[in-house]
Amino acid sequence: MSAQSQKNLQQYVLRLADNALIIGQRLSEWCGHAPALEEDIATANTALDLIGQARNWFAYASELDTDGRSEDQLALLRDERDYLNVLLVEQPNGDYGNTLMRQFIFDIWHFYLLEGLTRSADATISAIAEKSIKEVNYHVSRSSDLIIRLGNGTEESHGKLQEALNNLWRYSGELTLSDALDDEMLALGIGADLSGVERKFQAAITRGFHEASLVAPKIGYMQRGGKTGVHSESMGRLLAEMQVMQRSHPNLTW
Amino acid sequence: MGKRLNTQYEKRPDIAQIWAWLEDVPDPEIPAVSVVDLGIIRDVVWNKDRLKVTLTPTYSGCPATGVITLDVQTALLKHGLDSVDIINQMTPPWTTDWISHIGREKLKAYGIAPPVGEASCAGMLRLGAADMPDIQCPRCDSLKTELVSQFGSTPCKASYRCKNCLEPFDYFKTY
Ligand SMILES: [Zn+2]
Numbered sequence: 001m002s003a004q005s006q007k008n009l010q011q012y013v014l015r016l017a018d019n020a021l022i023i024g025q026r027l028s029e030w031c032g033h034a035p036a037l038e039e040d041i042a043t044a045n046t047a048l049d050l051i052g053q054a055r056n057w058f059a060y061a062s063e064l065d066t067d068g069r070s071e072d073q074l075a076l077l078r079d080e081r082d083y084l085n086v087l088l089v090e091q092p093n094g095d096y097g098n099t100l101m102r103q104f105i106f107d108i109w110h111f112y113l114l115e116g117l118t119r120s121a122d123a124t125i126s127a128i129a130e131k132s133i134k135e136v137n138y139h140v141s142r143s144s145d146l147i148i149r150l151g152n153g154t155e156e157s158h159g160k161l162q163e164a165l166n167n168l169w170r171y172s173g174e175l176t177l178s179d180a181l182d183d184e185m186l187a188l189g190i191g192a193d194l195s196g197v198e199r200k201f202q203a204a205i206t207r208g209f210h211e212a213s214l215v216a217p218k219i220g221y222m223q224r225g226g227k228t229g230v231h232s233e234s235m236g237r238l239l240a241e242m243q244v245m246q247r248s249h250p251n252l253t254w
Numbered sequence: 255m256g257k258r259l260n261t262q263y264e265k266r267p268d269i270a271q272i273w274a275w276l277e278d279v280p281d282p283e284i285p286a287v288s289v290v291d292l293g294i295i296r297d298v299v300w301n302k303d304r305l306k307v308t309l310t311p312t313y314s315g316c317p318a319t320g321v322i323t324l325d326v327q328t329a330l331l332k333h334g335l336d337s338v339d340i341i342n343q344m345t346p347p348w349t350t351d352w353i354s355h356i357g358r359e360k361l362k363a364y365g366i367a368p369p370v371g372e373a374s375c376a377g378m379l380r381l382g383a384a385d386m387p388d389i390q391c392p393r394c395d396s397l398k399t400e401l402v403s404q405f406g407s408t409p410c411k412a413s414y415r416c417k418n419c420l421e422p423f424d425y426f427k428t429y
Binding site: 038041042045046048049050051052053055056108111112126127128130131132134135137138140141142144145148200204207208211 | 311313314315316317344345346347379380381382383384402403404405406407408409413427429
């Protein structure tokens with residue numbers, strides 16, 4: 001593999017790693033604060049799954065790193081512009097309805113993205129995808145169950161979810177937006193076909209919103225930038241909290 | 255020469271003996287069952303005078319994975335095996351179908367309802383609550399039980415309540 005193609009493959013893997021890490025970090029902010037004990041535990045367990053998946057991706061990104069950085073260094077010591085997660089996952093938790101809506105949109109997309117990656121020509125990517133999708137199956141059933149129940153629940157629960165959807169839908173476009181790196185990885189048989197992912201994502205999420213009596217707003221301009229390191233305002237604060245231990249105690253391990 | 259070849263590795267314990275030793279290594283999270291009962295140990299083979307043990311993680315984020323590697327190493331060392339390579343293998347991904355019959359009985363005796371039915375492969379995306387089969391209370395065997403939460407004390411378990419003996423219990427989800 002040429003140095004450039006190795007670097008590109010690593011960038012692709014880092015996108016997958018950062019998506020799982022950052023949404024895992026957001027979910028763990030609820031630990032000890034979620035509205036009910038069962039929800040607290042379920043959210044923490046989902047975060048645990050996602051951070052575990054992130055570790056698998058980071059381990060591979062570390063293998064591909066030409067500077068020999070460890071998985072911890074990659075996960076915890078890069079600068080904001082070097083994180084390649086989509087904007088959706090870094091959005092603040094807001095109320096619990098907002099967190100659930102963010103999770104529902106993410107889970108459906110994550111499922112179809114991983115489904116595509118199980119067919120990757122890269123054996124490590126397909127192995128991690130195969131392992132992860134089993135866990136994501138349970139994430140989808142949990143978030144969709146809650147969205148459908150709360151969407152058809154009280155006026156308040158319906159209102160909160162609709163407001164969350166109005167607030168978050170502008171970040172959905174970036175999920176399936178293909179760029180040069182995606183095209184290159186697809187051509188090599190390594191990456192997922194985002195146009196196929198988009199078709200399935202749209203069909204499933206439309207059905208989900210319908211069952212939940214919710215309506216996705218019409219958005220003229222979809223936000224984008226996270227995949228290339230251009231993040232929203234809240235990313236800096238998230239990183240400050242996530243990185244404080246590693247930055248103040250370099251090489252700290254558990 | 256032929257004789258020397260036969261006796262070259264005469265100090266190597268039998269593979270069956272090693273499996274028996276590993277059956278004494280408890281799972282760190284559910285110590286009532288062993289890592290062999292759960293199907294975490296995938297393979298044990300001799301490679302000349304080095305032993306190769308292949309493990310598989312149950313869940314990506316399972317904090318026990320590192321501990322299990324260490325526990326297996328320690329257990330084998332106690333039996334005098336110091337040339338051991340432990341390989342963590344992700345594919346094929348772990349499934350509850352690999353939990354042995356004995357493992358299921360031990361889980362039940364410990365108060366955890368064992369997984370029911372065979373795991374389907376990742377397959378199709380389904381919206382709404384996962385289909386949960388009728389789960390039998392591990393204490394009183396009643397089938398009158400209800401789901402409290404899809405995620406219990408760990409990601410691999412769901413919380414249930416028995417409507418007969420009124421006790422809460424964990425169900426090891428089919429996965
Ligand atoms: Zn009972």
